[in-house]
Amino acid sequence: xxxxxKSIKGIVYAAxxxxxxxxxxxxxxxxxxxxITAQTFFVNLAxxxxxxxxxxxxxxxxLLLGIVGIPVFHGGKAGIGIIFGPTGGYLLSFxxxxxxxxxxxxxxxxxxxxxxxxxxxxxxLIIYFIGSLQLAYVAxxxxxxxxxxxxxxxxxxxxIKILLAAIIASRLKGRIxx
Amino acid sequence: MYHIGSYIRGGAIIYRLDPxxxxxxxxxxxxxxxxxxxxxxxxxxxxxxxxAFFSGIRLRTIAQAVKPLLFFIxxxxxxxxxxxxxxxxxxxxxxxxxxxxxxxSAGFLVTWQFLCLILAxxxxxxxxxxxxxxxxxxxxxxxxxxxxxxxxxxxxxIMLALRMMPVLLSEKERIEIAQRARGYNEKKSGxxxxxxAFLSLTAxxxxxxxxxxxELAVAMEARNYQQDTRTSFVELRMVSTDFIALFFLSVFxxxxxxxxxxxx
Numbered sequence: 513x514x515x516x517x518k519s520i521k522g523i524v525y526a527a528x529x530x531x532x533x534x535x536x537x538x539x540x541x542x543x544x545x546x547x548i549t550a551q552t553f554f555v556n557l558a559x560x561x562x563x564x565x566x567x568x569x570x571x572x573x574x575l576l577l578g579i580v581g582i583p584v585f586h587g588g589k590a591g592i593g594i595i596f597g598p599t600g601g602y603l604l605s606f607x608x609x610x611x612x613x614x615x616x617x618x619x620x621x622x623x624x625x626x627x628x629x630x631x632x633x634x635x636x637l638i639i640y641f642i643g644s645l646q647l648a649y650v651a652x653x654x655x656x657x658x659x660x661x662x663x664x665x666x667x668x669x670x671x672i673k674i675l676l677a678a679i680i681a682s683r684l685k686g687r688i689x690x
Numbered sequence: 691m692y693h694i695g696s697y698i699r700g701g702a703i704i705y706r707l708d709p710x711x712x713x714x715x716x717x718x719x720x721x722x723x724x725x726x727x728x729x730x731x732x733x734x735x736x737x738x739x740x741x742a743f744f745s746g747i748r749l750r751t752i753a754q755a756v757k758p759l760l761f762f763i764x765x766x767x768x769x770x771x772x773x774x775x776x777x778x779x780x781x782x783x784x785x786x787x788x789x790x791x792x793x794x795s796a797g798f799l800v801t802w803q804f805l806c807l808i809l810a811x812x813x814x815x816x817x818x819x820x821x822x823x824x825x826x827x828x829x830x831x832x833x834x835x836x837x838x839x840x841x842x843x844x845x846x847x848i849m850l851a852l853r854m855m856p857v858l859l860s861e862k863e864r865i866e867i868a869q870r871a872r873g874y875n876e877k878k879s880g881x882x883x884x885x886x887a888f889l890s891l892t893a894x895x896x897x898x899x900x901x902x903x904x905e906l907a908v909a910m911e912a913r914n915y916q917q918d919t920r921t922s923f924v925e926l927r928m929v930s931t932d933f934i935a936l937f938f939l940s941v942f943x944x945x946x947x948x949x950x951x952x953x954x
Binding site for chain 2: 540
């Protein structure tokens with residue numbers, strides 16, 4: 513009974529974080545040079561709070577929401593076309609990044625704020641790498657050009673998001689017992 | 691967030707259509723609309739509005755669904771209008787921004803496409819009860835079962851996520867009102883205070899929705915929710931109207947794609 517209780521809670525929380533990431537696409541901060549959304553903020557948070565497998569599941573749910581046709585991708589887009597498009601790699605990498613961040617964060621039993629910042633940074637690097645790989649492949653540009661277009665403008669915003677996510681995560685840690 | 695989880699009872703044909711057809715139509719629409727040229731997009735949007743009219747959903751209901759996204763819509767319009775390259779006919783020198791004809795049309799096009807997507811999603815969720823949408827999602831995810839993916843669980847999770855979006859918004863509004871009631875004034879606050887207020891807002895909203903999630907988990911367990919293969923009281927069966935609808939939808943999308951090539 514205890515085991516099944518655990519997983520029902522896990523299911524509900526993963527769905528919740530899927531919805532949060534979706535809502536994150538609507539939170540736009542018009543920052544120069546490019547407007548940033550709160551999606552990766554919730555990717556980081558889901559991974560640290562839920563752990564690797566559930567964090568990844570929550571991002572899978574998020575992608576499916578978009579594929580089903582709900583406009584939850586950046587800029588109010590939806591559809592499987594976005595996944596295969598130039599920016600789809602960044603979305604697909606959310607799943608892997610959430611998994612890895614959750615794993616790294618879980619290595620330490622009481623992961624502090626700095627350890628989580630480290631885990632989230634690794635996760636962002638994974639998102640950058642996979643996203644740029646697909647961008648370079650689909651848009652037929654070199655990997656370096658893909659980095660300049662698809663990563664460089666987003667770095668300042670992502671640093672802020674990592675810091676905020678780490679602070680919030682340390683405040684809420686221990687609140688979720690899945 | 692628009693109240694996408696809300697099903698409205700009605701008697702039009704679209705309500706009785708097989709949810710698999712409706713879901714497939716939304717998925718196809720979400721793919722083709724992004725490649726659509728301006729004129730075919732207008733055509734597609736008008737078709738959706740006519741469909742909404744015949745399904746008996748009032749314009750006011752749709753407006754209510756779009757209203758919470760208004761700020762977002764205006765924002766994407768301006769992002770596209772201002773950042774698209776083109777011959778500027780109006781430039782605001784002090785911000786280094788310029789408005790071009792290409793930018794304006796790009797802004798209108800993107801906004802229109804976004805509205806079409808919302809309208810399609812709203813039509814789907816307003817005319818099909820949640821259980822039917824779950825059944826349809828399950829049907830399309832079925833091949834993944836061979837890879838040992840827990841399809842039933844994922845279908846339920848998608849529905850839960852859909853239902854939670856309006857909850858997130860109402861929770862955020864509730865906390866914002868509470869903050870203001872305690873004397874927080876966004877306009878008169880400094881940068882540090884704003885960051886602090888943002889952090890406590892986010893933490894409070896998350897705590898609130900966590901509580902709701904806990905309650906939901908308990909409620910599901912109390913009703914003895916099982917995760918392995920589930921039976922459903924929704925049995926999907928295609929009848930003649932469904933095949934007719936499928937035929938017309940295929941013709942419609944075919945014409946649309948043809949139009950898209952002609953006016954390109």
